[in-house]
Amino acid sequence: MKILLNACVGLLVLISLSRCAYSKHCFGNGVCRVVENGQERYEGSPDEVAKYLKEQDAEKKKQAQLQQRYNEAPKRGENGKARVAVFIPRGTNEELAKLSGKYYAMLKNALSGDSRIEVIDQGLVEPVLEEVTRPRYGASLSEQKRPIWSQDYVTALRNKGFFADIVVFTELSPKPLVGFLGDGKNGAGLVSVEAVEFKSRLTSIYQYQIHEFQTVGKSTNSLSAAGFDKKMKFSGGTLNLTRNVQDDEPAIQALAHQIKESVNKVVTPGLPTVASIEEIQGQRVVSAEALQSVEILKNLFK
Numbered sequence: 164m165k166i167l168l169n170a171c172v173g174l175l176v177l178i179s180l181s182r183c184a185y186s187k188h189c190f191g192n193g194v195c196r197v198v199e200n201g202q203e204r205y206e207g208s209p210d211e212v213a214k215y216l217k218e219q220d221a222e223k224k225k226q227a228q229l230q231q232r233y234n235e236a237p238k239r240g241e242n243g244k245a246r247v248a249v250f251i252p253r254g255t256n257e258e259l260a261k262l263s264g265k266y267y268a269m270l271k272n273a274l275s276g277d278s279r280i281e282v283i284d285q286g287l288v289e290p291v292l293e294e295v296t297r298p299r300y301g302a303s304l305s306e307q308k309r310p311i312w313s314q315d316y317v318t319a320l321r322n323k324g325f326f327a328d329i330v331v332f333t334e335l336s337p338k339p340l341v342g343f344l345g346d347g348k349n350g351a352g353l354v355s356v357e358a359v360e361f362k363s364r365l366t367s368i369y370q371y372q373i374h375e376f377q378t379v380g381k382s383t384n385s386l387s388a389a390g391f392d393k394k395m396k397f398s399g400g401t402l403n404l405t406r407n408v409q410d411d412e413p414a415i416q417a418l419a420h421q422i423k424e425s426v427n428k429v430v431t432p433g434l435p436t437v438a439s440i441e442e443i444q445g446q447r448v449v450s451a452e453a454l455q456s457v458e459i460l461k462n463l464f465k
Contacts, residue, residue: 190215226318229443233321233369236439238432245431247365248283248327249274250292252311252334258384258406259335259359265408266335266361266415273419279427283327295319312364314371321368324444328434329426331365333418338379350392352399356383359411361418367430369440374429376421380411 187206189195194207194215205212239245251267253260267285274282295316309315312332320330338360344352362377384406389399437448 226322229322232443233435236435236443239434239436241428241432242279243431243434243436244279244281245328245426245434246281246283246326247274247329247331247426248285248288248325249331249333250285250288250311252332254335256335256337259337262406262408263335266333266359266411269408269412269415270333270419273416274422277423277427279431280423287326288330291320291323291325292316295323312366312373317366317368317371324446325368327368329365329367329430331363331422333361333363336360336362340379344388352389355387357385358383359406359414361411361414363418363422365422365425365430367434369435370433374425376418376425378414378418378421380414382406382408382410 185200186198187195189207192207192211192215194205194211197204197206205216207215249267249271251263251270253263271282271285274280292311296311312330317330320327336359338358339355340358341353341355344354359380359382360377361380362375364373364375366373383404385401385403387399387401389397435443440448
């Protein structure tokens with residue numbers, strides 16, 4: 164029975180691996196892209212396949228030329244200003260997803276005091292991000308699982324004439340912290356709490372390069388302890404708490420400081436000038452204040 168069970172498990176693993184190693188996605192023109200064991204090939208009418216590959220190659224060349232124009236454009240220099248889009252994805256953690264709005268308000272407020280940074284409201288950013296990250300027809304599983312800050316998505320924002328120069332993606336995630344209590348003579352134990360880790364990734368939308376920063380807050384939603392007393396009797400338990408986001412204010416301030424330092428000293432000086440962006444994109448650059456007009460937003464993304 165044990166041998167049979169092992170054989171069945173092995174068969175399931177082989178089936179699973181074979182499925183992972185093969186994928187096929189067909190397009191409306193009858194062309195299918197097949198990925199097998201990491202190798203890509205195309206199936207369909209030879210003429211249609213050739214036409215499809217020619218179109219793909221032309222698009223790659225077009226994007227390379229566009230990138231070169233941004234790279235060679237005049238730069239803003241050390242006194243330049245930047246429009247910064249701040250976004251906190253809701254994530255999969257239910258508790259932190261509910262608190263994401265409060266953390267966003269804290270981070271936005273911490274960044275808003277800098278005269279060289281125009282913060283773009285998350286309410287304007289979110290629908291555009293949803294549009295560019297929507298899985299395209301025929302997208303592979305790996306493409307669908309790309310993180311929101313991936314180069315393809317950021318480039319898509321740029322190509323749409325996105326109304327920010329820099330995007331900041333900030334993730335909230337649980338951070339277990341463990342500490343040791345006791346001197347060993349009168350007992351000892353471990354205490355653990357669940358804090359919040361704030362991790363930001365920022366990049367210019369014109370020249371993709373991720374800069375990462377992270378801090379850990381002091382709030383917690385639980386306190387767990389386990390250990391032995393001096394008679395070597397074991398005990399333990401967990402106390403559930405309500406997380407106080409204000410305890411994380413110092414961590415948010417520290418994160419905002421790192422973001423501002425990177426934006427002002429590293430990224431903004433290398434941004435293309437407003438005039439060069441308008442020339443390349445063929446449309447005027449809109450300020451953060453002007454973006455509050457719904458009509459302007461509609462015109463940008465018809």
